[in-house]
Amino acid sequence: MSSLYLALALFLLLTLVAGLWRVGRGPTAADRMLAAQLFGTTAVAILLLLAEAMDSPGLRDVALVFALLAAITVVAFTRRAWQPERLPTSEPERLAERAGGAA
């Protein structure tokens, strides 16, 4: 059973690596942030699998803390760094924002 858990953890880690492409690509800030949020969920899954595979129950608490605090970064993002009052200031920014709908 342990090797199944490890294999699944490896698989999930690979999907996380693939998701990094979205962090680089954007185009809007929200896309990058969403990718990070998705990594959080994947990390919770990987940690739960590792807790079982490595027989280390403390890792479940790590997953619990990740799950508990997952919302804070996005709240900070929408309440601070991504506010509508500040209009995009340069042409590429405006293009990226509009293209968010059509890319």
Add this chain to the structure above:
Amino acid sequence: MILNLASIALLLAGALFFLAGTVGLLRFPDVYTRLHALTKADNLGLGMLIAGLALQAESWVLLGKLLLIWLLVLTASAAASHLVANQALARGIMPWRR
């Protein structure tokens, strides 16, 4: 034995949904559609994975902790997607149309 097989099936199905979530994140056309990858695919994937692990759980405490983790992730991503979609609309990002 049956419990074991069910657990394995759930774990594999969960991993499949995680894959779907990542494909969605990479392939969907705009922020609003990509939110689905975050809120639907991955949460279902995590749910199945947790169900698979819960079938192997030795104690009720562990079962409760696993369930709590899932509910917390559900809450967090629901809140996150609401906030992001709300803000994206407020910034005037148009939803994607074919």
Add this chain to the structure above:
Amino acid sequence: MPDTRSTSVPGTVRARALPAGPGPTARLILLLLLAAVLVGLATAVLSLPPVAPGLGAVVTEHLPASGVEHPVTAVLLNFRGYDTLLELAVLWLALLAVWSLTPAPLAHEPTANPMLAALNQLLAPLMILVAGYLLWNGGHAPGGAFQAGAVLGATGVLLHLSGRRLPRAVDGWPLRLALLLGVALFSLIGLAVMAGGAPFLTYPPASAGGLILAIEAAATLSIAATLAALFLGGRP
């Protein structure tokens, strides 16, 4: 991944035009230096004995006298109490540095959000509960003051982000007291044991468990207050 064309997004600062990079010779020298460092590190790591003669055995041997069952907590709060005390002081100095730079920004929170309020109602009590759980766990399993303090501090950050503010009455001396509590109690207990003839921070084994829990509880509050105050970004 990253295309360096950087379709930069709002909320970002674009880098100014960078000066031209080093020439080919400089690059080659840099590469050689880096390779030398890599080889040095690799040989150092590979020449380590397979089983490092660490202090693990000593810690295990003295664990019963430490007052806790978890070796990490025993080392952090008992055997190497100095380090933890000074770490708390460092965190506190960081906050002093931030406070001396600027007053806290005026809190014009973006419009109140009912969803955030509901999220708070759900998450904040759970976070406080988990912080308590981690603090209690520290005695026998992974957990302890720093982890609990960080979770509690994150609660403060979340509440602040959703527009909750400290009441006027609390952001004066009660806040300062909370910030100081960890270092103060830690040092006081450290000094108090000296009255019994023991060296600084050497707890009597019989009461070590209770003393460590008290110190950890105070440290949790202080760490949480410090982290949340750091987030304010200035002196309140």
Add this chain to the structure above:
Amino acid sequence: METLITPGNDAWVAVLNLLLDGLLGLLLLWLAWRTLASADLFRAIVLFIAFGLVLAMIWARLDAADIALAEAAIGAGVTGALLLAALARLHPDRPGTQARPRGSDAS
């Protein structure tokens, strides 16, 4: 049951462990490099958040649950929010982010 999924258990486990640790290590180095090299500060922050996640998983792999827990709590709860708030304050043209003029409040 064991053999149904895993013929030759030990060898498989060893290979999987190696792959997992190797991938995590490479990922951490790559994320560190991209974080430092990124000219776009927001992207650097997101990469740093991902760096924290991977670091927590590496501590987990090293069986250091205490440090993984600390990294999870600090990395997920405080650092990301702190950096994002700091980034927002780099733009003083937005309402709500100006520093209070000195001396306006005596408290």
